[in-house]
Amino acid sequence: MITGPALLLALMEGAVGAAVLALTALGLSLVFGVMRVINIAHGEFVMLGAIIVWWCSAELLGAHPALGFLLALVMAPVVVGLIAMAADWLVLRRINYDPERTIVATMGLLYVIQQSVLMTYGPDARPIEPPVYFRIQLPWFGYSGYKLIVIALALLLLGITWLILSKSRIGLYMRATRLDAETAQAFGVPVRRVYASVFALGAMLAAVSGVLIAPIQQAHYLMGADPLLLSFIVVIVGGLGNLRGTLLAAALIGIGEGMIAVLFSPTLAKMIATLLVALVLIARPGGLMRESAP
Amino acid sequence: MRQAAFRSYAFHIAVIAALFLLQYVLPAYHIGTFTRIMVYAVLAIGYNILFGYTGLMSLGHAMFFAAGAYGAGLSVYWLGFGPIAALLAGVASAFVVSLLAGIVVLRVSGVAFLIVTLMLAQAAFLATLYFNTITLGDQGIVLSLRPIEMAGLSFALSDPSVKYNVALAAFAFALLFSLWLLRSPFGRILIAVRENEARTKLLGYNTFLYRFWALVISGTLSGLSGALYCLLFAYVGASFASLQYSTLPLLYTLLGGTGVTLGPLAGTAIMYYLIDISSSFTSSYMIIVGAALLVITLWFPEGIGGWVRRFLRRKPA
Numbered sequence: 201m202i203t204g205p206a207l208l209l210a211l212m213e214g215a216v217g218a219a220v221l222a223l224t225a226l227g228l229s230l231v232f233g234v235m236r237v238i239n240i241a242h243g244e245f246v247m248l249g250a251i252i253v254w255w256c257s258a259e260l261l262g263a264h265p266a267l268g269f270l271l272a273l274v275m276a277p278v279v280v281g282l283i284a285m286a287a288d289w290l291v292l293r294r295i296n297y298d299p300e301r302t303i304v305a306t307m308g309l310l311y312v313i314q315q316s317v318l319m320t321y322g323p324d325a326r327p328i329e330p331p332v333y334f335r336i337q338l339p340w341f342g343y344s345g346y347k348l349i350v351i352a353l354a355l356l357l358l359g360i361t362w363l364i365l366s367k368s369r370i371g372l373y374m375r376a377t378r379l380d381a382e383t384a385q386a387f388g389v390p391v392r393r394v395y396a397s398v399f400a401l402g403a404m405l406a407a408v409s410g411v412l413i414a415p416i417q418q419a420h421y422l423m424g425a426d427p428l429l430l431s432f433i434v435v436i437v438g439g440l441g442n443l444r445g446t447l448l449a450a451a452l453i454g455i456g457e458g459m460i461a462v463l464f465s466p467t468l469a470k471m472i473a474t475l476l477v478a479l480v481l482i483a484r485p486g487g488l489m490r491e492s493a494p
Numbered sequence: 495m496r497q498a499a500f501r502s503y504a505f506h507i508a509v510i511a512a513l514f515l516l517q518y519v520l521p522a523y524h525i526g527t528f529t530r531i532m533v534y535a536v537l538a539i540g541y542n543i544l545f546g547y548t549g550l551m552s553l554g555h556a557m558f559f560a561a562g563a564y565g566a567g568l569s570v571y572w573l574g575f576g577p578i579a580a581l582l583a584g585v586a587s588a589f590v591v592s593l594l595a596g597i598v599v600l601r602v603s604g605v606a607f608l609i610v611t612l613m614l615a616q617a618a619f620l621a622t623l624y625f626n627t628i629t630l631g632d633q634g635i636v637l638s639l640r641p642i643e644m645a646g647l648s649f650a651l652s653d654p655s656v657k658y659n660v661a662l663a664a665f666a667f668a669l670l671f672s673l674w675l676l677r678s679p680f681g682r683i684l685i686a687v688r689e690n691e692a693r694t695k696l697l698g699y700n701t702f703l704y705r706f707w708a709l710v711i712s713g714t715l716s717g718l719s720g721a722l723y724c725l726l727f728a729y730v731g732a733s734f735a736s737l738q739y740s741t742l743p744l745l746y747t748l749l750g751g752t753g754v755t756l757g758p759l760a761g762t763a764i765m766y767y768l769i770d771i772s773s774s775f776t777s778s779y780m781i782i783v784g785a786a787l788l789v790i791t792l793w794f795p796e797g798i799g800g801w802v803r804r805f806l807r808r809k810p811a
């Protein structure tokens with residue numbers, strides 16, 4: 201029997217999932233929208249974010265866990281952004297962003313990152329202490345205050361990304377490249393540098409969402425698979441490369457998935473979300489690419 | 495033309511004969527390894543029909559491999575099927591899964607095709623975990639198989655040499671079938687679809703149907719590989735549906751050279767030994783798969799097959 205409080209709890213869990221998912225999926229969508237690159241290694245950037253939280257807090261044993269967390273919040277995007285830039289420079293640029301070859305290359309990247317973490321960090325799932333301990337006491341149950349902070353931080357970061365894209369010069373460059381890379385280049389937009397920064401920005405968004413979920417889940421070298429799957433679903437349902445659609449789909453799918461996971465089973469939730477993609481395709485065959493046409 | 499066909503068949507049959515003789519030369523450990531290589535090569539041959547010849551890159555072949563493996567494994571475990579009936583059940587279930595998948599995934603092409611095949615395969619993987627009362631989920635099912643009774647003789651599938659020859663028979667079937675298919679008018683049109691779909695359509699061919707049957711044939715061959723793997727190694731588990739079984743046939747095909755009939759065998763054999771050797775040094779041996787994918791895309795896009803073909807200066811078969 202599903203009661204009111206259980207429904208509320210499920211809704212809150214869903215909102216946390218949706219906020220983090222929006223960050224991850226926005227990164228994937230941005231990379232696809234501007235560069236036409238499907239990044240199969242996107243989930244590994246989330247995983248790296250979580251692993252970096254563990255390294256940061258392990259180094260600061262004895263200090264307050266919030267210190268390690270704050271350090272990771274700065275370190276993770278920087279480190280992961282640099283890794284992404286290196287990948288763009290060493291791999292993606294060399295194959296000229298050819299769609300099929302980039303997919304194979306990013307799949308290679310997935311295994312290289314994942315297995316390098318396995319080599320250094322090990323196969324264990326390690327819990328991470330949340331930076332703050334307080335509970336919000338509702339009449340029916342207590343709720344972790346940290347999860348509310350996650351929602352707030354995720355919204356803040358989405359807002360910042362939105363500002364960068366709509367107000368700054370680099371954002372203008374990114375939007376111009378997204379519409380037509382060749383014309384943008386003809387007007388003096390440094391397209392190559394835009395590609396490198398978009399790939400880095402996408403990876404940084406993923407890394408931050410990894411930092412945020414690390415204290416809720418655990419840090420594990422295989423944890424990148426779920427965020428990858430869910431962000432793919434979001435990006436397809438929202439329309440490939442369509443940022444507004446991505447955010448809307450992330451909210452709907454994140455909340456729906458979170459609720460089914462709490463009320464029934466996490467596996468069932470992911471299965472339904474995945475099959476949703478098939479349904480979307482049957483309902484709108486060929487319509488998915490409509491928004492992304494240059 | 496007829497002479498070229500004869501030479502081509504003779505060459506492929508010679509490769510099969512060489513594999514048959516190999517079992518009298520190889521040490522026991524490598525006989526086991528080659529048994530696995532030939533089973534995986536069937537998966538890669540199936541993959542090559544869709545990717546190498548029709549030009550559709552799938553990231554979801556784990557779904558077909560698992561359909562074959564579960565079709566065989568579950569019918570042995572729950573229904574008490576013998577090995578041959580189970581093999582047929584596995585192939586049949588992969589055929590049905592390919593038909594259903596084809597209806598959904600062929601609505602899109604290009605990059606969306608990749609993502610959708612990945613999604614469906616992931617849904618299938620989750621399903622094997624979710625319905626764990628039937629599939630026993632992660633833990634999987636260890637099978638005890640009856641021997642194959644044939645012509646008054648009894649062959650136990652636990653015997654390494656029986657395993658080797660069963661795998662060889664399936665491999666020979668898949669190889670000659672793919673060779674015959676690709677030399678047939680049907681195969682020629684598949685290549686035309688890969689090279690220029692709009693033009694093929696203009697010439698009056700229903701390209702959707704050709705892509706559809708290419709997918710079904712590819713999926714069913716992959717299912718044959720899954721069913722064999724399950725029966726020869728007496729195990730089926732959720733890992734058979736995991737991303738790894740979609741990545742590996744892609745890697746085998748790319749390494750062997752796309753669109754070359756013997757490419758899958760070469761790619762599988764080399765990659766299998768690379769993984770096998772590196773797994774004795776480190777538990778993170780899958781890093782070799784990642785490195786291979788990067789090296790192939792950056793420096794070796796035509797694979798071994800393309801390299802040999804250029805060396806022989808011959809046009810594609």
